[in-house]
Amino acid sequence: MNAANQKTKVAIIGLGNIGKAVATNLVKGNHPVILASRELGKAKELANILGGIATAKEIIDAIKEADVVIPAIYFDKIKEFVKTYADELQGKIIIDVSNPIAPDGNGGFKKIIDQNQSAGTILADLMPSNSILIKAFGTLGASSLANAAFNEPERKVLFFASDSTNSNKQVEGLIIDSGFDPFHIGGIDQSIRIEVFGDLHEFGALGKLVTLKEVKQKVA
Ligand SMILES: NC(=O)c1ccc[n+]([C@@H]2O[C@H](COP(=O)([O-])OP(=O)(O)OC[C@H]3O[C@@H](n4cnc5c(N)ncnc54)[C@H](OP(=O)(O)O)[C@@H]3O)[C@@H](O)[C@H]2O)c1
Numbered sequence: 617m618n619a620a621n622q623k624t625k626v627a628i629i630g631l632g633n634i635g636k637a638v639a640t641n642l643v644k645g646n647h648p649v650i651l652a653s654r655e656l657g658k659a660k661e662l663a664n665i666l667g668g669i670a671t672a673k674e675i676i677d678a679i680k681e682a683d684v685v686i687p688a689i690y691f692d693k694i695k696e697f698v699k700t701y702a703d704e705l706q707g708k709i710i711i712d713v714s715n716p717i718a719p720d721g722n723g724g725f726k727k728i729i730d731q732n733q734s735a736g737t738i739l740a741d742l743m744p745s746n747s748i749l750i751k752a753f754g755t756l757g758a759s760s761l762a763n764a765a766f767n768e769p770e771r772k773v774l775f776f777a778s779d780s781t782n783s784n785k786q787v788e789g790l791i792i793d794s795g796f797d798p799f800h801i802g803g804i805d806q807s808i809r810i811e812v813f814g815d816l817h818e819f820g821a822l823g824k825l826v827t828l829k830e831v832k833q834k835v836a
Pocket residue numbers: 629630631632633634635652653654655658688689690691693697713714715716717753754755756757758759
């Protein structure tokens with residue numbers, strides 16, 4: 617067994633901008649990925665492009681095989697997704713990348729939930745029993761996520777929120793393998809800070825990508 621085979625089994629469901637960027641970054645970091653889409657052909661096509669450590673599966677099989685499931689889909693569709701695959705998602709770590717926003721009709725975006733709510737806290741209440749919700753991989757725009765991975769000389773940070781100290785090592789491993797430095801900002805109740813308009817989001821008060829050194833200076 618080589619090192620790649622011993623890594624956390626991660627399934628990426630939904631191969632749009634964020635799904636593709638997360639998959640591509642993980643493969644660059646030599647981390648195997650299971651790709652799934654509503655169209656198996658789309659998953660196979662991306663797996664062929666990414667090479668040997670990317671495999672394509674039907675959504676249900678991808679979830680069953682993975683320890684960590686990343687539905688890289690819209691906030692309102694995640695609710696449906698969780699209902700449809702409630703049995704298969706039992707006991708899994710589920711990473712929510714979503715930002716609860718929609719076009720505002722003026723070329724910008726507006727929040728589609730109450731100002732003081734977060735997708736993370738809403739989704740945490742809907743998760744199947746024994747599963748663990750983590751908020752990660754959604755703090756940067758898709759192009760920054762794709763282009764800033766493995767930045768040199770210093771990596772950029774991906775913030776994550778999690779109530780589960782047991783799962784943090786796995787999530788940190790995924791963030792590191794995808795070319796970023798992880799920074800745990802606290803529990804799921806802190807999700808609002810790392811969603812769009814939050815104080816730690818690229819499209820919020822932070823407004824840029826930061827290194828671990830910069831985060832530590834800010835927090836100190
Ligand atoms: N774009 C960004 O800059 C950005 C940044 C941070 C976070 N996010 C979050 O990332 C998530 C994905 O955004 P994106 O920009 O990658 O969107 P996208 O390019 O439109 O991709 C979304 C993917 O979701 C899947 N999907 C669409 N409708 C679905 C449905 N009814 N049921 C199940 N799956 C469905 C599709 O995948 P398949 O066709 O492969 O099934 C689609 O490619 C969103 O929650 C968004 O808020 C986006």
